[in-house]
Amino acid sequence: MISLHRATKLYGTVIGVNDLTVDLGPGAHGLLGPNGAGKTTLLGLVTGQLRPSMGRVTVFGERPFGNPRVLGRIGYCPAADLLEQQATPREWATYLVRLGGADSGTAVRAADRALERVGLGEAAHRPLKTLSKGMRQRAKLAAAIAHDPDLLVLDEPFIGLDPVARHDLVELVREWSRSRSLLVASHLLHEIEALDAGLAVILGGRLVASGTVEEIRGLIDTLPSEVRLAANRPRRLAEIACSSGLADSLRFEGDDGLVIGTRQPRPLAIALAAAAAREGIALATLHAADRSLEGVFDRLVQLHRGIGSARLERAKRLPAEADR
């Protein structure tokens, strides 16, 4: 459905997307990355706002830039707030449907359906400037889906929303993704995780990981991680960690600190907590590396920035130091 082959987008000397190759099939996909990672540029390439400086971008088998056949099948909800003042959500959605070539009656009916679908039917006739941020976000979403696209592209759709509005929007988007394709860019990972979407992680304009949540977790399982604790008998806990077979390395910090290198931090942390309770060891702190998607994301960011590789090198050295 979406294919980028060695796609690069340059803004003068600034790189927006860097030699990126990825194929996304039909279904739901999350695009993760911190601010400035190149997510919006990538969405710009996919939605035909931008042309790649190098490489190739195709959507539904065709290049999207200036291609009405492709653009007619895409609905796009940008991150930027809609500052249109006078128009109502109904007028705005109708306008965008008519812009695609629909006649006035069809456009009005399509806009009404979309506004009902996003739960904005009652506020459809209020000027956009009088709506809350969450309602404007829904208005943008309604305008994006009103022409019944095959692919919905959302850029940071949850930004600036209160928890209730976020939850509602997640449910809306989930419901959409059951029948159509979806590409969501966000740095709010738990919402992406809630969408049951495939993931592509982008950093510095490059794709650093892609696959399902489980696949990316599997990837991270191959990387060294850490369990950090502070206890009154750290050496006893070190013995327990070694005997569990889960520890790759050990390092003592001060009189009570212990850092254990491991590829399975959560099982090791559980084992250590159980042992501490059993043997009456006072645990002041116990911290396992976060294995949630957010944790995975943080690790990928660290690796991309070279922090992870330095830690990897250190982890390789630690067993030898521990042996000595």
Add this chain to the structure above:
Amino acid sequence: MNAVRGILAVAGFQLRRMLSPQRLVVAVAGAAFPAAVMLAARRIAGGLDRDFGVVLLYALVPEALCLLGLLVTMCPVVADELERGTWQHVVVRPGGRRSLLVGTFLAAVGWTAGVALLSLALTLFAAGLDDSPRLAGMFAVLVLLSCLGRAALFALPAVIVPKRALVASVGAAIVVEYLAGFLPAVVNQVTVSLRLRSLLVEWMGWRRNLPESLRLFVDDQPPVVQVAAVLVLTAVLLTAASLILAFRQFPPAEEA
């Protein structure tokens, strides 16, 4: 058919934007200004020479008022969308870029011509000239041609330098219309001002008595050629602007 619907959608939407109370007040004030100048001229001169009145009318309505109206309505065609955060919504629609440009062009021409025609009626009333109905018809054509040609001219800077479109358009108006337009050379053939002046001279019957030195600033072709020249110029400028806009890209940081 789809393209026409898209263009009409934009034209309608832009006209609704222009119908805000603030803009209406500005439009009425703008329309009344030439009439006020004409009244003042009449009062100061203790009456108004017909030819002078016509020249003043020409300078105030098809030239000054139309240019100002188009600067306000046509120049922000892209910049406004970027500022409102609507650019991304529009360009991802099929034919969105072309519809935005041509639809805004139609709205700008319609709005400015409407204000200019209102002003024309008020100013003619204030001038109290003979055969006002004939002058009204003649000036209505000049207003329409002025709006078409100048809107297309302003479309170019609007798509090339959207964030400096106003300054660039003022520059284009001065350099192209009022500098090149008065050069007695081939270059003035591609200006709207030459065509409008020539039509005015022709329709007012001034050509025969025009001093030799002023003949350099008007064209000898018949009115139909002058009108056709403005229409061709409009089509060429608008097509060029449309082609440029079709390939225009803005980094995400420039949007909103």
